[in-house]
Amino acid sequence: MKMLDILFRYAVAFLALLLLWQVGAWALGPYLLPAPSEVLEAWAQSLHDPVMRGHVASSAMRVGAAMTLAFAVAFPLGILLGYRRRIDRYVSPMVFLTYPLPKIVLLPVFLTLFGLGDLSKILIIALTTGYQILVVTRDGIRRLDARYLDAFRTLGGSCVQLIRHVLVPAALPSAMTALKVSSGTAVAVLFMAESFATQSGLGFLIMDAWGRGDQLEMFCGILSMSLLGLAIYEICHVAERVICRWKRLENRR
Amino acid sequence: MNGNVLRVERLGKTFGENSVLSNVSFSLPEGSSLAIIGPSGCGKSTLLAIVAGLAAADSGSVALPSHWKTAFILQDYGLFPWKTVRDNLALPLQLRGVARKTRFAAVSSMLNELGLEGLERRFPVQLSGGQRQRVAIGRALISRPDLLLMDEPFAALDAITREHLQNLLLSVWQRRRMSFMLVTHNVAEAVFLGRFIMVLSGRPATRTLWLDNPCFGDASCRNSEESLSLMRNIREALEEPGIRESGEKVMP
Numbered sequence: 001m002k003m004l005d006i007l008f009r010y011a012v013a014f015l016a017l018l019l020l021w022q023v024g025a026w027a028l029g030p031y032l033l034p035a036p037s038e039v040l041e042a043w044a045q046s047l048h049d050p051v052m053r054g055h056v057a058s059s060a061m062r063v064g065a066a067m068t069l070a071f072a073v074a075f076p077l078g079i080l081l082g083y084r085r086r087i088d089r090y091v092s093p094m095v096f097l098t099y100p101l102p103k104i105v106l107l108p109v110f111l112t113l114f115g116l117g118d119l120s121k122i123l124i125i126a127l128t129t130g131y132q133i134l135v136v137t138r139d140g141i142r143r144l145d146a147r148y149l150d151a152f153r154t155l156g157g158s159c160v161q162l163i164r165h166v167l168v169p170a171a172l173p174s175a176m177t178a179l180k181v182s183s184g185t186a187v188a189v190l191f192m193a194e195s196f197a198t199q200s201g202l203g204f205l206i207m208d209a210w211g212r213g214d215q216l217e218m219f220c221g222i223l224s225m226s227l228l229g230l231a232i233y234e235i236c237h238v239a240e241r242v243i244c245r246w247k248r249l250e251n252r253r
Numbered sequence: 254m255n256g257n258v259l260r261v262e263r264l265g266k267t268f269g270e271n272s273v274l275s276n277v278s279f280s281l282p283e284g285s286s287l288a289i290i291g292p293s294g295c296g297k298s299t300l301l302a303i304v305a306g307l308a309a310a311d312s313g314s315v316a317l318p319s320h321w322k323t324a325f326i327l328q329d330y331g332l333f334p335w336k337t338v339r340d341n342l343a344l345p346l347q348l349r350g351v352a353r354k355t356r357f358a359a360v361s362s363m364l365n366e367l368g369l370e371g372l373e374r375r376f377p378v379q380l381s382g383g384q385r386q387r388v389a390i391g392r393a394l395i396s397r398p399d400l401l402l403m404d405e406p407f408a409a410l411d412a413i414t415r416e417h418l419q420n421l422l423l424s425v426w427q428r429r430r431m432s433f434m435l436v437t438h439n440v441a442e443a444v445f446l447g448r449f450i451m452v453l454s455g456r457p458a459t460r461t462l463w464l465d466n467p468c469f470g471d472a473s474c475r476n477s478e479e480s481l482s483l484m485r486n487i488r489e490a491l492e493e494p495g496i497r498e499s500g501e502k503v504m505p
Binding site: 244 | 305307324325327329331332333334335336344345347348376378379392
C-alpha cells in the first residue's frame with residue numbers, strides 16, 4: 001500500500017514535469033525547446049543505436065569507477081582522521097583549506113598529468129566526490145558515542161576488530177548518505193570532463209549535438225544524462241537502505 | 254588464604270584535583286557476590302572500571318587469579334545498534350576467533366537460557382528495556398566469565414522488570430556460580446543480590462560499612478524483618494557518613 005502510494009506520487013510528479021516541459025515547448029518554439037513527445041520518441045529510438053549506447057556506457061563506467069574509487073579512498077581515510085586525533089590535527093587543516101576550492105578547475109592540470117583518456121576524468125570526479133565523503137565520515141566518527149568504544153573495550157578486541165565491528169558500521173550511514181548526495185555533483189563534473197578533448201560519453205554527445213544544431217539529439221543526451229544521475233542516486237539509496245537497515249529502524253521510532 | 258579470591262587493597266584514584274576513591278579494600282571469594290552501594294557520583298563506577306582493568310588506579314592494587322576471565326555490563330548496556338541480537342551475543346566469541354558453528358550453538362543456548370527466543374534477528378532498537386538488558390547479560394555471560402561486573406544494570410527499568418531480571422540473574426548464578434560484583438543505588442537490590450554488601454561514602458569514596466548478608470538470594474526474605482533491618486542499617490550508613498564498620502560512630 002505504501003509502495004503504491006509512493007509510485008503514485010512519483011507518477012504525478014513525472015506528469016507535472018512533462019506538462020511544464022510541454023508548456024515551455026509551446027512558448028519557446030520547437031527550435032529552442034523540442035516537445036517532450038518528440039524527444040521521448042527520439043530517445044526511445046536511440047536506445048537501439050549502438051553509438052548512443054556506447055556513449056551511455058562510457059559515461060556510466062567513468063562515473064561508477066570514480067565514485068567507487070572515491071569511497072574506497074575517502075571512507076577509510078575519514079575513519080582514520082576521525083579516530084586518530086593526532087593525525088587529524090595535522091591533516092585536517094589541509095583538508096579544510098582545500099575543501100571549498102572548485103576541484104573542476106584542476107581539469108586541465110589532470111588532462112596534462114594523466115592524459116586525455118578515462119583516467120583523468122575518473123580522477124577529477126573522484127576528487128570532487130571524495131572530499132564530501134571524507135569530511136562526513138570523519139565527523140561521523142568524531143561524534144561517535146564514547147560508550148560504544150567503552151563497550152568494545154570491555155569485550156577486549158584488537159584494533160582491527162574495533163575497526164571492523166564498531167568504526168566501519170558506525171560511520172557507514174553518514175558516508176552512504178554523503179555518497180548519495182554527491183552523486184549529483186559527480187554527474188555534473190562528468191559532464192564538464194566529457195566536454196573537452198574526448199569523442200565518447202554523454203557530455204561529448206550533448207556538446208557535439210549542440211555544435212551541430214541538432215536539438216533533438218542534444219535533448220536525448222540531456223535526458224540520458226539526467227536518467228544516469230537518477231539511476232546512480234537510486235542505487236546509492238537502495239544500498240544505503242540495505243546496508244544500514246538498523247539506522248532506518250532507529251529513525252522510524 | 255591464597256585461594257581463588259579477588260583481592261582489592263587500599264585502592265585510590267584522583268581525577269585532577271578531585272579524589273574519587275580513597276583507601277578502599279575488600280576481598281571476594283570465588284562464586285560469591287558483592288553489591289556496592291553509595292551516593293551517586295561517589296566513584297562506584299570508577300572502582301568497577303579499575304577492577305575490570307579499564308582504568309588504572311593511582312594507588313593500591315587489584316589482584317585476581319590469573320585464570321579468571323572478567324566480563325563487564327555497562328550502565329546503558331553498551332549493545333551495538335548495528336548488530337542484531339544474535340550478532341551482539343556472538344561478538345565476544347567472534348573476537349576470540351571461535352568457529353562460526355560453535356558460536357551459533359552458544360548463542361542459541363544463551364537465547365534459550367535468557368528467554369530471548371525469537372528475537373535473534375532483531376536490532377536493539379526493536380527491543381524493550383528489559384529485553385535489551387537480557388541481551389547485555391547474555392553477551393557478558395557467553396564467554397563464561399569467572400567474574401561478572403555490573404554497573405547499575407537495572408537502573409533504567411521499571412520495578413516489575415527489574416525484579417524479573419534480578420531473579421534471572423540469581424538463577425543464572427545458581428547454575429554457573431560465577432562471582433559477580435554489582436554497583437547499585439537501590440538498597441533492596443543490594444540486599445537481594447549481594448552475598449556481601451559494601452557501603453561507600455560520598456567523594457572520595459571510602460568504605461563505611463561491610464555486611465555479610467544472610468538474606469542474599471532469598472526471595473522470601475524480601476519483606477522479612479531481617480531484611481528490613483538490614484536495609485535500615487544500610488540507609489543509615491548512606492545518610493551518615495560518620496558511621497564506620499560494625500555501626501560505631503566516629504567523631505568527625
